[in-house]
Structure formats: C-alpha cells, structure tokens
Amino acid sequence: MHKHYNGLKTAALFGVLWAVLLGLGGLIGINTRSSAPIWIMALIGVATTAYGYWNSDKIAIRSMQAYPVTEAQVPQLYQIVRELSVRANQPMPRIYLSPTMNPNAFATGRNPKNAAVCCTEGILQLLDARELRGVLGHELMHVYNRDILTSSVAAAVAGVITSVGQMLLFFGGDRRNSNPLAMLAMALLAPFAASLIQLAISRTREYDADEDGSQLTGDPLALASALRKIEQGVRIAPLPQEQKLVNASHLMIANPFRGGAMTKLFATHPSMKDRISRLERMAGRPLN
Numbered sequence: 001m002h003k004h005y006n007g008l009k010t011a012a013l014f015g016v017l018w019a020v021l022l023g024l025g026g027l028i029g030i031n032t033r034s035s036a037p038i039w040i041m042a043l044i045g046v047a048t049t050a051y052g053y054w055n056s057d058k059i060a061i062r063s064m065q066a067y068p069v070t071e072a073q074v075p076q077l078y079q080i081v082r083e084l085s086v087r088a089n090q091p092m093p094r095i096y097l098s099p100t101m102n103p104n105a106f107a108t109g110r111n112p113k114n115a116a117v118c119c120t121e122g123i124l125q126l127l128d129a130r131e132l133r134g135v136l137g138h139e140l141m142h143v144y145n146r147d148i149l150t151s152s153v154a155a156a157v158a159g160v161i162t163s164v165g166q167m168l169l170f171f172g173g174d175r176r177n178s179n180p181l182a183m184l185a186m187a188l189l190a191p192f193a194a195s196l197i198q199l200a201i202s203r204t205r206e207y208d209a210d211e212d213g214s215q216l217t218g219d220p221l222a223l224a225s226a227l228r229k230i231e232q233g234v235r236i237a238p239l240p241q242e243q244k245l246v247n248a249s250h251l252m253i254a255n256p257f258r259g260g261a262m263t264k265l266f267a268t269h270p271s272m273k274d275r276i277s278r279l280e281r282m283a284g285r286p287l288n
Contacts (some may be wrong), residue, residue: 007057012064012127016225016288017169023254025086025140030205030285038206042129048063053110053148054066054110056108056109056110056226057108057109057110057114057115057116057128057150057249058105059144059247060106060108060248060251061108061116062244063244063245063247063248064098064100064170064245064248065099065100066097066098066099066120066172067096067097067099067194068094068095068096069095069097069140071271073097074095074124075117076095076129076132076182077093077095077124077132077136080129080132080133080136081093081117081136081140083133084133084136084140084216084217085140087216088114088144088216090115090143091112091113091115092142093107093109093112093115093116093117093140093143094115094116095115095116095117095118095134096116096117096118096119096121097114097118097120097124098118098120098121099120099121100120100121100237100239100268101120101121101122101125101237102120102122102228102233102234102237102238102239103120103123103126103127103229103233103234103237104119104120104122104123104177104230104234104239104252104254104256105117105119105139105252106121106139106142106181106248106251106252106253106254107119107136107140107142107251108119108142108143108145108148108251109143109148109275110148111143111146111195112144115140115143117136117139117140119132119136121235122237123135123189124231125227126229126233127226127230130219130222130225131223131225131226131229132220132226133222134213134214134217134220134224134225134226135216135220135223135226135230135252136181136220136222137213137214137217137223138209138210138213138223138244138253139209139213139253140216141208141209141212141213141216142208142209142251144212145205145207145208145209145212147209150205151205151250151251172237173232181189190271202268202269203268203269205271206269206275207275207278210223210275210279211278211279211282212279214279214282219270220280220283221279221283222232223279224275224276224279224280224283226253227254227272227275227276227279228272228276229252230253230272231272234254234256234258235258235259238256238257238258239256239257239260241257249268249270250269253266254269254272255269
C-alpha cells in the first residue's frame with residue numbers, strides 16, 4: 001500500500017488557496033481600496049469545501065441519477081463488494097446503479113462508514129465477474145485511501161481561484177491606475193492554475209488506486225482487461241458534457257466523455273495506455 005499523506009495534501013491545498021486569496025486580495029485592495037470581496041470568496045470557499053466533503057456521496061450519486069439496489073437485484077455485484085470489503089476489513093458500502101450505457105463506476109463517501117459504490121448498467125453488461133472485481137477493488141481503494149477529502153478540497157480550491165480570477169475582470173478599480181494586461185493575465189492564469197491542481201491530484205490518485213486495488217484483489221490483469229473494454233465502451237456511449245457530470249467525472253474509473261485535443265490536455269485521468277502498462281508490469285507479463 002502507498003502512504004498517501006492525504007492530510008498533508010489537504011493542508012497543502014488550503015495553503016495554496018490562502019496564498020492565492022491573499023495575493024489577489026492585495027491586488028484587488030490596491031485597485032478598489034477594499035478587501036471585502038476577497039474575504040467573501042474565502043468564506044464561500046470554506047463553505048463549499050465543508051458542503052462538498054459532508055455530502056460528496058449524495059452529490060455524485062444524484063448527478064448520475066443513480067438509485068439504490070438490493071442484493072436480490074444484483075447478487076453478483078453485492079457478492080464482489082462484500083468479499084473485497086471483508087478482505088480489507090472495512091464495512092460494507094451502500095450499492096447504487098446508474099441507468100446509463102456509459103461503462104463506468106465510482107465509489108464515494110467521506111470515510112468507509114459512509115461509503116457508496118455506484119456502477120452503471122453499461123459496465124455490468126460489458127465486464128465479466130473477474131474484470132468487475134478488478135474495477136471495484138480500484139474504486140473501494142479511493143474510499144479507503146481517503147481520496148474523497150482531498151478531491152473535495154481540490155475542487156473547492158479550483159472553484160475559489162477561478163471565481164477570484166473572474167472577479168478581477170469586474171473589480172479592476174480605477175482603470176487609469178490599474179494595469180489591464182496584469183489584470184487579464186491574472187484572470188486567465190488563475191483558473192488555469194486551479195485546473196492544474198485538480199489534474200495533478202486526480203492523475204496521481206488514479207495510479208495509486210490502480211496499484212492498491214490490484215493488491216487488494218491480487219489480480220492486476222483483471223483491471224487491465226477491464227480498462228481496455230471500458231475505453232472502447234466510452235467511445236461508443238460517452239456521457240454528455242453537462243456541468244453536473246463534469247463535476248463528478250473525476251470520481252469515475254475512466255473519463256466518461258468523448259475524447260478530443262483539449263479534453264485530453266485537461267483530463268483528470270491518466271491515459272488508459274499508461275495505466276494498463278503499469279498494471280501489466282505489476283503482473284510481470286503483458287495482457288494477452
């Protein structure tokens with residue numbers, strides 16, 4: 001298992017947030033002679049972080065229109081999740097199903113006691129039991145590694161930085177004394193920096209969950225095979241790029257949207273090729 005240091009990561013993210021807020025607050029204060037707007041955004045950022053953390057499972061499940069299912073409805077899914085939970089010595093999470101043919105899955109919740117696992121109808125039809133077990137091992141490790149807290153804070157940091165960057169366009173103060181190029185640069189670079197924060201954290205944790213999940217299942221090639229099928233399935237049945245789905249996409253086993261040059265540049269997931277290669281190296285042989 002990896003030492004994820006998610007508490008330190010979260011503290012570092014808050015440090016980035018406050019450094020940016022104070023820096024931009026000084027810039028706004030010079031131009032507007034008031035720092036009130038930046039402190040309002042800081043309070044919004046804290047409130048957003050708290051709400052996202054305590055309600056992360058509800059937000060993600062609602063965005064996918066998922067519904068709870070019983071063991072009688074999906075016995076194989078329950079059997080796999082229960083077996084992995086027992087192996088990890090963790091409580092059994094709640095199980096949900098999303099009515100979409102996009103092949104995907106995610107686990108969410110602020111801790112193992114409040115965890116939920118959601119699979120799409122598409123992934124249940126696409127994967128065999130061994131491959132599904134590999135996917136669920138990956139997703140459960142996100143909860144066990146406390147990735148949800150880190151990603152919730154990262155999303156809040158990104159949102160606040162982006163909002164502050166946009167505020168600079170409206171609170172430029174006395175245009176005779178302000179530097180329009182500097183203001184524009186800040187407005188453009190702030191959301192870009194926020195995107196990089198999310199990108200770096202999400203990609204790192206996906207690699208770690210692949211490896212840790214494969215150690216939990218003892219079968220890295222099962223996950224590699226599942227990722228190959230999922231990549232092909234997403235191309236056939238991508239999700240629409242609605243904002244609520246974009247906000248939840250970082251939780252999923254794979255990017256659920258149709259690829260493109262800009263989409264790949266700012267993707268929160270590493271490439272499938274890289275993930276599969278790492279898993280094959282774990283197993284000591286390539287996937288046939």
